Amino acid sequence: MSLTDLVDVTVRKPEHLTVVGLGYLGATHAICMAKLGHRVVGVDVDADKVDALRRGILPFHEPGLQELLVEQLAEGRVSFTTNFDVAAEFGDVQFVCVGTPQKDGTDAADLSYVEQAFDVLAAGINRRVLIVGKSTVPVGTAELLAERVAQRSRPGIAVEVAWNPEFLREGFAVDDTLHPDRLVFGVASDWAQQRLSEVFAPVLAVGTPVIVTDLATAQLVKVAANAFLATKISFINAMAEVCEAVGADVELLATALGHDARIGSRFLEPGLGFGGGCLPKDIRAFAHRAEELGVGASVAFLREVDDINRRRRVRMVDVIRELADGDLDGKRIAALGAAFKPDSDDVRDAPALEVAWMLSLEGAHVRVYDPEATANARRICPDLDYVSSAAEALEGADVVALLTEWREFIDADPDELGRHVAQRRIVDGRNALDAERYRGAGWVHRGLGRPEAAELPELAATVV
Structure with a gap:
């Protein structure tokens, strides 16, 4: 059975998802989640980017994603907005996919975009919601963000934070999202794990391994993987210096x-x-x-x-x-x-x-x-x-x-x-x-x- 077939079998009631940040990671995630059968709203501060996506124009090059965007717009499963209030009210599970660039003058990651995204969502959410970080962040960030969310959420509203790191390769992002070699769920409760399992049900149904971890481990998985790959590349290039x-x-x-x-x-x-x-x-x-x-x-x-x-x-x-x-x-x-x-x-x-x-x-x-x-x-x-x-x-x-x-x-x-x-x-x-x-x-x-x-x-x- 193909993944496309499993969409109809597994997702009996589409989830309502919000994706914050429509750069490379966010746009890919929003479009692919729609392909899985969910209803998705993507939000970004960049009005030109949002307008392009609404018109079916991908603002970057990624094989296969342009066609998928046009398809999902026609199906009505994905939409894009600059209105964060609308986005915060829409999703039962909300993915944060904003960038964490290198901070000027230091090697540290600039977390300001992630912090702003979590703050805005927390203030606008009016029911129990799971906010899921996908951005690559230093270990310990998710725990701090959970504290910020608790402080900024409306009284009586339970908002939980989870982490689901991405492992996209540019040039293969669609396949890496729809057919990942593993999924990592960094959660603090059984409820959060269940919500993520429902979102990724079509992917899990075809036998994709899932590793359920604490928040700290989930944050470390992505940076550790990148560190290992970078080390392997630099090792053989060090050997190239010796060979020369x-x-x-x-x-x-x-x-x-x-x-x-x-x-x-x-x-x-x-x-x-x-x-x-x-x-x-x-x-x-x-x-x-x-x-x-x-x-x-x-x-x-x-x-x-x-x-x-x-x-x-x-x-x-x-x-x-x-x-x-x-x-x-x-x-x-x-x-x-x-x-x-x-x-x-x-x-x-x-x-x-x-x-x-x-x-x-x-x-x-x-x-x-x-x-x-x-x-x-x-x-x-x-x-x-x-x-x-x-x-x-x-x-x-x-x-x-x-x-x-x-x-x-x-x-x-x-x-x-x-x-x-x-x-x-x-x-x-x-x-x-x-x-x-x-x-x-x-x-x-x-x-x-x-x-x-x-x-x-x-x-x-x-x-x-």
């Missing part, structure tokens, strides 16, 4: 390590490193919170994880400079990619965009092309030269830099690309290209953590 020093191949090293079942190959992908709106700021906030709690030494390694990740961007510029005859001033560089990952238009803390900017600071003429992220990139780095196609970016280039591994770039024909450039020289910042195919087409190919020319090709060819 001794002439070894980090790709073959990663393949060999990945065959160990204790290690696994996922996220063991050397290259330019991680970015986006989650991993970088979350590991910094985690380390900061641990220091506040007096256990900073336990996660001190996360500072080095962050440093390794930052060094990859500098190393990318170094390799591009080497390929540009040691001097970037006046050189034409084709920057393929601006988003922090493919299938996303997110440029927050994007390694690709920072590399392009660093190249321009050294006097290079950088042309940037990204299939989806150009508008967002232009808002952050307006002085770069953005173009509308890969061919335009490549025209007359002295060096090509692959910065985001969009399928369009990976599948491109090296011979066709070579017709546009001045020099067939490419730096693969994601180790995503077929190096031998490019070298066979006359390109000088460099990857991060890989030897300049292929060695032991017969041995490499046997790796599966």
Whole structure:
């Protein structure tokens, strides 16, 4: 039985849900909860964003979500508003999905948006309601928010706080919401657990594991998961630094390590490193919170994880400079990619965009092309030269830099690309290209953590 079929079987009476915050997380959650059969009202202070969603226009790029938005609007199961009083009165379960960016001048998380959301909901709720945090917050935040809610709720109104962390991957958010690999319910009562079980009944009905925890553990699950993933990425990039020093191949090293079942190959992908709106700021906030709690030494390694990740961007510029005859001033560089990952238009803390900017600071003429992220990139780095196609970016280039591994770039024909450039020289910042195919087409190919020319090709060819 499919998940779509289970909607009609399991959700006999649709829940009324409120989703506060209509950014990446909130809009995705609201639309997908409607897909599960619930009645959903999404609320945000940004009138332009709300207007776009009402008209069926997704304000960011996420595969499959645009179509789902149009479908659920037509079904009448999701609506959007800027009126927080209406939103507070609507939902029996209310999800808070606002951002927790890094606070200016510190590594701490800025909790002001979360606090404001809980305060407004608490003041407007007129019956027993469950407020569920989904935002990524430092451990201890939910308990403090529960106290704030108790202080601000109307007399005689019982409002309870729970935590249900999200584990969305940009580019896969719809599937991660409708078919998660696990659900975590951080609750303080059986009633809260029951309410969350009713909301996620169609997901639970197909056998999705659920872990019921206290509030503190639920908050730690998300930051601990991000810390682990960031550590795994930075570990293999640290090995790339060693490989570059001794002439070894980090790709073959990663393949060999990945065959160990204790290690696994996922996220063991050397290259330019991680970015986006989650991993970088979350590991910094985690380390900061641990220091506040007096256990900073336990996660001190996360500072080095962050440093390794930052060094990859500098190393990318170094390799591009080497390929540009040691001097970037006046050189034409084709920057393929601006988003922090493919299938996303997110440029927050994007390694690709920072590399392009660093190249321009050294006097290079950088042309940037990204299939989806150009508008967002232009808002952050307006002085770069953005173009509308890969061919335009490549025209007359002295060096090509692959910065985001969009399928369009990976599948491109090296011979066709070579017709546009001045020099067939490419730096693969994601180790995503077929190096031998490019070298066979006359390109000088460099990857991060890989030897300049292929060695032991017969041995490499046997790796599966």
